[in-house]
Amino acid sequence: MDFFTSERMRRQDAGGAGGRGQAQGRAARPSGFMPVMSAMARPDVSLPPALGEDIALFHDLDGSLLELASRPEAVKVAPYLPVLLTALHRRLGGALAIVSGRQIQTLDRLLYPLRLAGAGLHGAELRRDLRGSIETTATAGSGDLPEALRRYFSDDPRIVIEDKGMAVAVHFRLAPERAAECEAVAAALASAMGLSATQGKMVIEVLPPEVNKGQAVQALMTLPPFAGRRPVFVGDDLTDENGILVAQAMGGYGIKVGAGPSVAHYRLGSVPEVHGWLAAGAGLRDFA
Structure with a gap:
């Protein structure tokens, strides 16, 4: 069984317990994602100083x-x-x-x-x-990843696959209920190709690891x-x-x-x- 088949079966099995893409709750982050720094919580930050000429x-x-x-x-x-x-x-x-x-x-x-x-x-x-x-x-590009992602998400025109040559972005701003699914698919394919996936604002960026x-x-x-x-x-x-x-x-x-x-x-x-x-x-x- 290939990845696409197993992922679609997993999504169908999950459909009755929270909806497509686990809209009600985030799935655990797949291993293909870059770690997020734990020191990022800074609610006390202030306005920046004026820009100096230095x-x-x-x-x-x-x-x-x-x-x-x-x-x-x-x-x-x-x-x-x-x-x-x-x-x-x-x-x-x-x-x-x-x-x-x-x-x-x-x-x-x-x-x-x-x-x-x-x-x-x-x-x-x-x-x-x-x-x-x-x-x-970078030493490596995205290869066949854009086409693989387009095939997987061909059922949903709201999910935009942006082929940037050396990188790929999976935009799901118009389909927020499929966020967890987008993360899982992009991370799994990125890992298989030796690439890294990181989460942005309603987007997954797949990049060369360096x-x-x-x-x-x-x-x-x-x-x-x-x-x-x-x-x-x-x-x-x-x-x-x-x-x-x-x-x-x-x-x-x-x-x-x-x-x-x-x-x-x-x-x-x-x-x-x-x-x-x-x-x-x-x-x-x-x-x-």
Whole structure:
């Protein structure tokens, strides 16, 4: 019996005891998931200080600079955002990078005409400066995983399988009752292929095991104009916690956007609050 058959049988057996995907209660996390740091509960975090000119700023995109959307292609970019980031880039002497789960070419399209240094696919892609080429840092891609996931979830168009080349995302924002099932299937297939799966906000990210945002920050911090500055990482999701940890270990600080546990020293409540904080750091008044 293959994995798909056994998993469907398990789901059918569970249907009478809590519904499809165990909607009423989370299943135990499968072994394919990265461990979540136990120190993440910090309800007492405060508002961040003003951005200084000695800062190297590493910024997540979705949920931090852009509001989350039901599907990844449905995000909206505020018309003023590229202008704001351009001013901030100038204020920080170029030490601004986007560190995202999206591909770098997608970041360029969303933020056009702005082009920045940064990392895509959680660090599997790296661009060392705004004029540089896109480098691949991971040793393995996703192989046949996207097609395997599409076959399994072919009965439900609400579950979106995003093939990113070196990574795969399973989006279940429109099917929250199938969260546990999505986690189990993605983790099992990831483990079988030597990949790692980690949970985000209504998404499972499957990545090469050596990839995370913290390693991307470490790599960029060795390069001008980031080297010698205090790193600051801004993010909203579990996949951002490694970046926050590294920034704080290197003498900087992290900022958690929105609710939820985090190791970050500081917190901003929403994307608009982030925009306001960045505008102040860029020296812009009454912006947006």
